[in-house]
């Protein structure tokens with residue numbers, strides 16, 4: 505029987521579940537340009553209002569995965585692992601976790617994205633290392649993982665092209681914010697990237713896509729279910745994104761903090777999230793069988809220099825200039841501005857969304873996909889929620905060029921609240937395995 509897009513739109517508009525054949529039809533024909541954007545927009549809005557069940561979301565993820573190349577990593581020995589964060593501020597976990605796991609014998613084959621809006625992207629961060637090449641042909645990508653256990657590259661243009669096209673349409677039709685669409689979008693790319701075991705770090709809070717724990721759990725459970733149905737080992741953890749992760753935000757600044765962490769000098773929250781994800785993946789890869797022992801081994805590798813050596817191997821293999829890492833502060837803009845506390849008390853809030861926006865205004869992020877990012881700007885927050893400050897203490901140092909300084913200052917001052925109560929935030933909220 506012939507299918508027609510108008511019937512499928514009406515079926516979803518009326519709240520009915522679609523079949524796998526119908527979803528395949530929509531994705532195949534939209535990718536080939538045979539379904540116009542106005543029909544796809546109507547379809548997306550119907551999904552926004554009527555949602556999709558778990559089966560439909562899985563079919564959508566699989567159809568988008570199959571719209572392009574599916575990377576075959578089977579020639580690499582052992583369990584290949586991947587991680588994904590739903591996006592946050594100051595989240596440089598991949599830069600630390602990849603070398604850390606590879607130093608313990610895990611194969612880390614990672615395709616990462618660029619930043620958009622208030623969230624940063626691993627690929628922009630890596631580009632702040634002079635010479636680092638983020639584009640590798642798939643054959644070289646695989647060979648590098650075989651040789652040194654790790655490669656971190658940009659997502660190839662041929663991975664999940666349907667998602668790329670659909671995401672751009674969702675962005676301009678107010679249909680980004682739909683859990684089944686987010687889950688299938690993320691999972692289509694993860695499934696196409698070829699890893700066997702995946703840990704998802706689902707962020708919850710001010711600075712995250714998911715503002716409530718209830719929504720974050722729904723998204724996490726759906727992604728885990730899609731991954732399992734596609735034959736992957738899946739874990740999701742829910743972590744807080746009320747305040748930025750670590751202290752430094754901005755591309756070279758985050759590489760700097762990753763280097764400090766790989767040398768055993770990392771901030772507590774950043775180390776905790778990295779080690780938590782790492783321990784799950786050490787178990788999945790069959791390298792450890794006990795979660796607490798896995799964590800101890802990860803902490804040791806951060807302290808004894810092996811994780812940092814693996815980071816240097818990665819940078820060298822991808823063409824980066826190792827001399828530039830001897831003193832990473834040289835990668836930062838020389839022009840700085842300090843922000844001082846206007847009163848005494850405990851830090852009760854550091855709104856991650858506003859901090860992310862401040863970094864973007866300075867030029868560290870992009871508002872549209874075409875914007876150029878400045879790699880050497882951003883901010884270093886000297887304090888975390890719960891710290892005590894006196895009037896005049898330095899709250900943050902901004903690394904700036906000429907752009908957005910006043911706006912960033914205002915955003916940061918309103919993001920950091922000072923009060924009488926000493927708050928403690930829970931960082932790792934839940935594990936879904």
Ligand code: URA
Pocket residue numbers: 671680685686687689690
């Ligand atoms: N990240 C994605 O890759 N897709 C979404 O839909 C949302 C966040």
